[in-house]
Amino acid sequence: SLESPALQQLSFTVRRGELLAVIGPVGAGKSSLLSAVLGELPKDKGLINVTGRIAYVSQQPWVFSGTVRSNILFDKEYEKEKYEKVLKVCALKKDLELLANGDLTVIGDRGATLSGGQKARVNLARLVLFAVSKIYKLAVYQDADIYLLDDPLSAVDAEVGRHLFEKCICQALHQKISVLVTHQLQYLRAANQILILKDGKMVGKGTYSEFLRSGIDFASLLKKDEEVEQPLVPGTPNLKSARSRTFSESSVWSHDSSVHSQKDGAVEQSPVENALAAVPEESRSEGKINFKVYRKYFTAGANYFVIFILLVFNILAQVAYVLQDWWFSYWANHQEKLNVLRNGNNGTNETEHLDLNFYLGIYAGLTVATILFGIIRSLLVFQVLVNSGQTLHNKMFQSILKAPVLFFDRNPIGRILNRFSxxxxxxxxxxxxxxxxxVQTLLQIFGVVAVAVAVIPWILIPLIPLFILFIFLRRYFLDTSRDIKRLESTTRSPVFSHLSSSLxxxxTIRALKAEERFQKLFDAHQDLHSEAWFLFLTTSRWFAVRLDAICAIFVVVVAFGSLILAKSLNAGQVGLALSYAITLMGTFQWGVRQSAEVENLMISVERVMEYTELEKEAPWETDKHPPPEWPSQGMIAFENVNFTYSLDGPLVLRHLSVLIKPKEKVGIVGRTGAGKSSLIAALFRLAEPEGRIWIDKYLTSELGLHDLRKKISIIPQEPLLFTGTMRKNLDPFNEYTDEELWNALEEVQLKEVVEDLPNKMEMQLAESGSNFSVGQRQLVCLAIAVLKKNRILIIDEATANVDPR
Incomplete structure (x- = not known):
């Protein structure tokens, strides 16, 4: 954060029924003003007096995973008449008619199934629902008194924007207090008050007519903007009538052309959501863990030779451990025999003494070998398995990077976070x-059984049925616990998704006082996951209780067997049998439980491997490389191009043939959801189009994606910056000099902003660049495009969040 406050010395009052328009250059503090009214930005001094309930529309539209209707109603009761009025006011009727399921169409995570303009109108419809009841005299819902609108018209086309301003802001909200942040100065004449901000300070406040008479900079801004805009209200004199008529005629031509184009099949007016009818449920395997999963897991960490060495050292460690006990027993037995002989030779002076150094040396050697082999075994196991985890993580990460964009649209962020976390x-x-x-327990069982059978062979009689019973019980338990573990893993993903969406x-959630609703939603997701987790715990307890019961029966059988065979056994053998029985009881039980736990944990390996085998985009690199200077001209040709986001989805571009000559500046226009962004997606091959697209006589489908995409610059509609320094965002690969970086920032009018930062170019950006305004983020993206100096520049509503200058 900066040392200077975001807002300084502001004083204004807005009363009921008034519309306050807030304007100013990028980074002036307009969004900060709204956040201060919301109480999200703490104040150092002064007084903010807010009387009434607040509703808020964010600059970047926010929608949550669910249907379009649930996003608009926001947990309020559905009343058809009122709801239809809201859809009409927000110009959503036509868009919903294009959807397969209408307003019951599921919006994907982050609203991936909707265009930017559609998300903006859904966001606005949610707010209008608070006010429309009184306007149309319908059933009264929970009502808001103050409406904060953070540039909601920037993501929609001019015609829809005018409709929203007139029907929604001027009519539906005319009895409310409305604060509109905007860069579209043609709407200012309808405002009761206009507030101009610059660098967080108020540089002007008054009415539209007062600013026109004053002749300050606002008037020149308005003229520049109105040169390309129609009058807001019919009959209102325009400052540049000739240019207005030209614009009006152009609008009519554009409208007619779009109608003819649709009839000819050039662009289908179908939004992207048709290709993404609904967010599918997370896939879940069934049945046993395939042996292939085990094999891939271990071979991901080491080759077969290292795995063989690992097995050898595991066996050697256990053999050394058993031999240590055996040698101690052998030493004790030999010493006992010598004591007997010594007692029988009391009358003679000839006695035999054990060589203690020999016996002690062997025992010490076995002890050292046990410790050494145990350490090597543990180090090898951890080395191999940690390497396996690292390798699988890297493979999953590479697979995610190469996955098509459709994968991210169809899979909520919570699913991906769940796998990676x-x-x-x-x-x-x-x-x-x-x-x-x-492994230790298994080898210990073999060692103990071998010694026990060698000393007391009859112990095999209860051991064999015990072993068979354990195997049967383990299989029965795993048939249930595996699926419950898979269920627990998949029910965890919605918890992550809901938390991410809520943050x-x-x-918006706080402004609409919907904390309780989202808390309940979170509780519902968490309860579902807790239920699956509790089921897993209870099945584990069920398994443990039955293992304990079987082991207790085994000890009883051995004890009573010893009584039955008392005449053929001495006291030492009986004691040894009971000792081994108790040892085997605990070891057997723990071994079976750990083997089941390994299988349950292998489900995580299975889920990770699923993401290592995702469908991939086209190759990043191919054998056909264009020359370094390509494209030398910048000619683009679409030849009978059809485009869909998925193989089973509808076409969003149909039979499109366009020629864009070198150095031409082409504007792509159309209603929200008409396919403008889809045309850009086809050029970048975010999904593979049918037909042919040429760039300077090179067919784009024959090029590697890296060669294609790095030669096209784009300024996206929703700007995104990465966590790191400003320098790393502008020049992540250190390809440009400081002078070039500063020149690029100067060209996009960000040089002064960056120079004022505490560490200038080394300033750390917050996540997604959140410590910069949306407009400033968009200018940074523009600076990156300026640095690239590519001959092809794609601008997707790049001026939506910046001021006219």
Whole structure:
């Protein structure tokens, strides 16, 4: 954050029924003003007096995963008449008619199934719902008194923007207090008050007519903007009538052309959401863990030779451990025989003494070998399994990077976070320890059984049925616990998704007083996950209780068997049999439980491997490389192009043939959802189009994606910056000099802003660049495009969040 306050010396009053328009250059503090009214920006001094309930529309539209209707109603009761009025006011009727399921169409995570303009209108419809009841004299809902609108018209086309301003802001909200942040100065004449901000300070306040008479900079801004705009109210004199008529005629031509184009099939007026009818449920495997999963897991960490060495050292460690006990017993037995002989030779002076150094040396050697082999075994196990986790994480990360954009639209962020957090956590933390413990226990069971059978062969009689019973019980338990574990893993994803979505829309949730609703939603997701987790715990307890019961029966059988065979056994053998029975009871039980736990943890490996085998985009690199200077001209040709976001989805571009000559500046216009962004997606091959697209006589489908995409610059509609320094965002690969970086910032009018930062170019940006305004983020994206100096520049509503200058 900066040392200077975001807002300084502001004083204004807005009364009921008034519209306050807030304007100013990028980074002037307009959004900060609204956040201060919301109470999200703490004040150092002064008084903010807010009387009434607040409703808020954010600059970047926020929608949550659910249907269009649920996003608009926001947990309020559905009343058809009122709801239809809201859709009409917000110009959503036509868009909903294009959807397969209308307003019951599921919006994907982050609203991926809607265009930017559609998300903006859904966001606005949610707010209008608070006010429309009184306007149309319908059933009274919970009503708001103050409406904060943070540039809601920037993401929609001019015609829809005028409709929203007139029908929604001027009519539906005319009895309310409305604060509109905007860069579209043609709407200012309808405002009761206009507030001009610059650098967080108020540089002007008054009415539209007062500013026109004053002749300050506002008037020149208005003229520049009105040169390309129609009058807001029919009959209102325009400052540049000739240019207005030209614009009006152009609008009519554009409208007619779009109608003819649709009839000819050039662009289908179908939004992207048709290709993404609904967010599918997370896939879940069934049945046993495939042996292939085990094999891939272990071979991801080491080759077969290292795995063989690992097995050898595990066996050697256990053999050394058993031999240590055996040698101690052998030493004790030999010493006992010598004592007997010594007692029988009391009358003679000839006695035999053990060589203690020999016996002690062997025992010490076995002890050292046990410790040494145990350490090597543990180090090898952890080395192999941690490497496996690292390798699988990297493969999953590479697979995610190469996945098509459709994958991210169809899979909520919570699913991806779940795999990278909890599942990878299991691979790194729990699985190596559990597997090592299982191997140790298994080998210990073999060692103890071997010694026990060698000393007391009849102990095999109860051991064999015990072993068979354990195997049957383990299989029965795993048939249930595996699926419950998979269910627990998949029910965790919605918790992450809901939390992520709620954090993104936190200001909106607080402004609409919907904290309780989202808390309940979170509780519902958490309860569902807790239910699955509790089921897993109870099945584990069920398994443990039955293991304990079977082991207790085994000890009883051995004890009573010893009584039955008392005549053929001495006291030492009976004691040894009971000792081994108790040892085997605990070891058997723990071994079976750990083997089941290993299988349950392997589900995380299975889920990670699923993401290592995702469908991939086209190759990043191909054998056909264009020359370094390509494209030398910048000619683009679309030849009979059809485009869809998925193989089973409808066409969003149909039979499109366009020629864009070098150095031409082409504007792509159309109603929200008409396919403008889809045309850009086809050029970048975010999904593979049918037909042919040429750039300077090179067919784009024959080029690697890296060669294609790095030669096209784009300024996206929703700007995104990465966590790191400003320098790393502008020049992540250190390709440009400081002078070039500063020149680029100067060209986009950001040089002064960056120079005022505490560390200038080394200033750390917050997540997604949130410590910069949306307009400033968009200017940074423009600076990156300026640095690239590519011959092809795609601008997707790049001026939506910046002022006219």
């Amino acid at each position: 909890k599942d990878i956590g299991h691979l790194d933390d729990l699985l190596p320890l559990t597997f090592l413990d299982f 993104q829309g936190l200001w």
